[in-house]
Amino acid sequence: MPTPIPIKGRGASSHLPGRFETRTSEAVDDGWMAEEGEEFAAPRLRTDVRAETARSIISRNASPDVGFDQSVNPxxxxxxxxxxxxxxxxxxxxxLSPGLDFETKIFAKTNAAELLRKELARPGYVVKPIALGINTDAYQPIERKLGITRQLIEVMLETRHPFSLITKNALVERDIDLLAPLAEQRLVSVHFSVTSLDPHLSAKLEPRASAPHARLRAMRRLHEAGIPVGVMVAPVIPWINDAELEAVLEAAREAGARSAGYVLLRLPYEVAPLFREWLQAHHPQRAEHVMSTINQLRGGKDYDGGFGKRMRGEGVYAQLLSRRFALARKRLGFNASREQWPWLDCSRFVAPMPPRKPSPQGELFT
Structure with missing residues (x-):
């Protein structure tokens, strides 16, 4: 197998086919060399953003090891x-490919705010905090242009609906004008995902996310605006960024974070071969050692999705990591439990008016 070649500005190195594909293709070197010119060079990968008309917007789950019941992904x-x-x-x-397609073919739910308002207006709707941007970051680069996340937050403010969000993009600063009044009513909390303080490592792991110092700056500005902020060291990757656990927590505490957590690297389905490609492209000398440790944490496999184990792993390394985190959290004065973190108030919710059905006789006044 040839060594994967990193693609500037991209995390994946290939169009790895999805597990449902019936046909796959494989690149073969036919002997022609592209070094002499660009005639045979691979085309530059551009981001293709496609408008999607979603049919529903609130996703619900009953997973016992996540801290939310419902989420919205714009x-x-x-x-x-x-x-x-x-x-x-x-x-x-x-x-589509979970590899390069995932980061170059983006689907924007342009009717997200309209759908959210409609779902919140349903008579049987039960108010529970919504987690905004879980599967994919609600503040990824295209949000600067489209503003779908901001539209959703405007609905939250209008209806006084509690929500939380997690991001690794400093763009969240743009919406302080909406988040601050929500925070005054205990309706929002914001967590930042910080994987490393090393900008070079961060650029390899998450190439188009905000640099670590920009995330910490945004964290500080939200904190100064009265918005509760926390940090997630996620994911912790053995022998790649695990040594930074305490340093990330210290930097986040200094920037205003009052809540902290961590998640061990998860490699479900196609993520495992994609991550192996990433290791071979960026850390070939450590690749075998990293995957060996991951297998020890996952019962001899690349991944174990069992509740209670998928976020933390098991075994000696997992126990050591958990102990390190607990000691650092206590030393730095982070909230030790969810009960100490500012709770989100569900009692303020005001249901929006349901949309009027068009009359077959038309409108008397226009």
Whole structure:
């Protein structure tokens, strides 16, 4: 197998076919060399954003190891290009590659705010905090132009609906004018995902996300605006960024974070071969050692999706990591439990008016 070649600005190195594909293609060197000119060079990979008219917008789950019951994702696919993203396999359902397609073919749910308002207006709707941007980052680069996430937050403010969000993009600063009044009513909390403080490593792991110092700056500005902020060290990757756990927590605490968590690297379905490609492209000397440790954490496999184990792993390394995190959290004064984190108030919710059905007789006044 040839060594994968990193693609500038992208996390994946290939169009790995999804698990539902019936046919696959494989690149073969036919002997022609492209070094002499660009005639045979691979075309530059551009991001293709496609408008999608979604049929529903609130996703619900009953997973016992996540802290939310319902979520909203304004986009499918993510241009951040995180090599480890657990959501990459979802592109296989679209007959697209969880590899490069996931980060270059983005689907924008342009009717997301309209759908959210409609779903919140249903008579039987039960108010529970919504997690905004879980499968893919709600503040990925295209949000700067489309503003779908901002439209959703405007609906949250209008209806006083509680929600949380997690991001690795400093673009969240743009919406402080909406988030601050929501925070005054205990209706929002924001977590930043920080994988590394090393900008060079971050650029390899998550090439189009904000640099680590930009995330910390945004965290500080939200904190100064009165918005509760926290940090997620996610994912922790053995022998790649695990040594930075305490340093990331310290930097986040200094920037205003009052809540902290971590998640061990997850490699479901197509993510495992994609991450192996990433290791071979960027850290070939450590690749075997990294995957050996991951297998030890996952019962001899690349991944174990069992509840209670998928976020933390098992075995000696997992126990050591958990102990390190607990000690650092206590030393730095992070909230030790969900009960100490500012709770989100569900009692303020005001249901929007349901949309009027068009009359067959038309409108008397226009």
């Amino acid at each position: 986009y499918r696919g993510c241009e951040h290009g995180c090599s480890y993203c657990f959501a990459r396999p979802t592109h296989a359902y679209l007959n």
